Amino acid sequence: MDELKILKEIMDSIDDVPTLDKMPRRALSDKGINGPTSAHVIEEVHTPFNYEYITFTTGTSAFQNIVGVLKYEIPERVKASHKALSLSNVKKGDRLLVTYPPLVNVFSKEAIESYGLKWKFLEKSSRDAVIYSICRDGIDVVIGESSFLRATIEDAKKSGLIKYFPQKLTFITAGTALDTEILESIKGVGDYQVHDLYGTQEFGWICLDGIPLRDDISLIKSGTKNAFDLIVGGIPTGDRFIVDSSGHLCNRAGKIITYSKERVAKEYECIILETIISSRTTVERVAKTVLRSKSKIVRVGQDIKLSSEKNIVGLKYYDEDEIHVIDDKTKFLDDIIMGQLDYQSHGKKDPVWTKRS
Structure with missing residues (x-):
């Protein structure tokens, strides 16, 4: 039993492997959302370190996505x-x-x-x-x-x-x-x-x-008169708005009539055409990160240009040939790419959950 006692002392002396009570915690107050709501239950989850925080879509017409x-x-x-x-x-x-x-x-x-x-x-x-x-x-x-x-x-x-x-x-x-x-x-x-x-x-x-x-907001003309699909940082929001020179009711200087919102029946296929990333594998991981964290589908172009000076995406409907190229308003996608590169360099690992290829 002396061996077990020694093992216990060694185990207790390792500070970088926490017990449950020593794990970092991010409470509602840490996120600044510590108020009552009838639409939720408070649930503790294990949140990966690579997220600043997690939240949910509002679920206006369907179940909420994380x-x-x-x-x-x-x-x-x-x-x-x-x-x-x-x-x-x-x-x-x-x-x-x-x-x-x-x-x-x-x-x-x-x-x-x-x-x-x-x-x-x-x-x-x-x-x-x-x-x-x-x-x-x-x-x-x-x-x-x-x-x-x-x-x-x-x-x-x-x-x-x-x-x-x-x-x-x-x-x-x-x-x-x-x-x-x-x-x-x-x-x-x-x-x-x-x-x-x-x-x-x-x-x-x-x-x-x-x-x-x-x-990094782009507007792409839809088939409807004066209606435009709104894109943020190269990624489609799935929302369509009227753009009117007469202006918004709350401020005539605003031309995007946000109270005219419609959900797009068919979303664009978003394709990464060029990227600052040097590895196609990493670009494919970025696409997975966008899908998992934002529920938005991003594809990697067959002839993608790697190690480019900037990130460029193309947007097209699945049943159409026309591609809308966005090459200067991709900040949102740029930030996710930086997050992916950081994650690959400093990913948090748990020794009890080691995946081997």
């Missing part, structure tokens, strides 16, 4: 979030009420913190709780789904509690297409603004009031 966010994506998410807040006239030190906690994952906690906002959640996920918080907590900005916020404003009017609302208030609507009736609901109440924020868990925030928030 989304992995890489650390290389965070700077662009922060830039887009800061631009959205600035265009909404949100100031450092403002108090933000988040009605649906997972929306923080689209910003990223880092974006809200670095902008200097103080954010809080509802005590319960209900319209009454929104009214109570706005009246009590000195709220400057509210973010949530537009129909829910419109109904909340109408409830406050009917109950007479609207008189306790602050004189100045900004509503940022997100998550679903803008319910345009909210613009009528705020009339005559106070110095209120409504902004229409469009984005996804996969890509982060994309447009505010029809104005692009990222530099």
